[in-house]
Amino acid sequence: MRIAQVLTASEGGIGRHVADVTPRLVDLGHRVAIYCPRRTAAAQHFDRVGVPVRPLAALPLARGADVVHAHGYKAISLAAPLTRTLGPPLVGTWHNAVLAAGRAGQVGRALQRLSARAADLTLGASSDLVDLAAGLGARRARLGPVSAPATLAWLAYPPDEQREHTRAELGAGSARVVLSVGRxxxxxxxxxxxxxxxxxxxxPGEAAVVFWVVGEGPERPALEARIAAEGLPVRLLGARDDVVALRYAADAFLLTSHWEARALVAQEALQHGLPFVGTAVGGVPELVGDAGLLVPPGDAEAAAAALTRVLGDPALADRLRTAGRARADAWPDGDAVALALELAYREVTRR
Known part of the structure; x- marks a missing residue:
């Protein structure tokens, strides 16, 4: 089968997902071409996969595919004209919600409506996205799990030594470390x-707690200014390629997002066995279940109380580590996701 994967942005989880599933589809005997912006550094994900990577300007070539799979509302909207009138069927995956207000929010919601009606099959990364797509007129909509790509577990030292080395490198001392990862x-x-x-x-009298935040983005200046003004125990570590080592050095993971589908950083934290505290938004509750402590979005008091419990109760922390690993073991891996996509592609091509 000739498969065209279409993305309008390849940073973050969408790019990692497509880069992870593409070689698995190739191994299943399919021919895959990827259409994405070449200007993005994350396009290197696809170069390493060894499949054709074409600019979005070449998207008309995708008309010759057996199926087009577009990721995100913009990509689905771009691919929709190619699939009308005897074109290939279109599968669209919704990875994110529309959170913006004003004009940007209006445009985003319009793209959602167009995407829901344009695709022959809509896959949602979380159940709330599936329900939304169905409500906006999707012909067929169902859950399309996105696995967490396996992280390279290479470490410079054995795990215990790696923990001490990383903590010493970043000056953690005897402090408890709470890790967050995201743009x-x-x-x-x-x-x-x-x-x-x-x-x-x-x-006073309690062990110090420090927060490490991995990632870059437009809010860095405002965050840095507030951290300095209030003397907060937060370190913005920027983009790092040693997140695995940072997980070994941390004592808990904190997710404060307004919304997430199947946050890869949450999946990776649970896979690692890092006690998880996060906001109960989007697909996070169905992803985490009882393997983490969930709090209402925006409720800093509840999140601080949950972290206090995790950091002060070794038995609770051990239970969450065990539950996180067990839950992660039950998730579909990359091969299972690729097989599910193959079945979806065959389903729409038969129709």
């Missing part, structure tokens, strides 16, 4: 993380 953007709600950190700033 410094509005969706991730890092101001809430700073509110949480403020509650740990002055605790």
């Amino acid at each position: 410094l953007a509005a969706q991730k709600n890092y101001p809430m993380l700073l509110d949480v950190a403020a509650r740990f700033r002055d605790r």
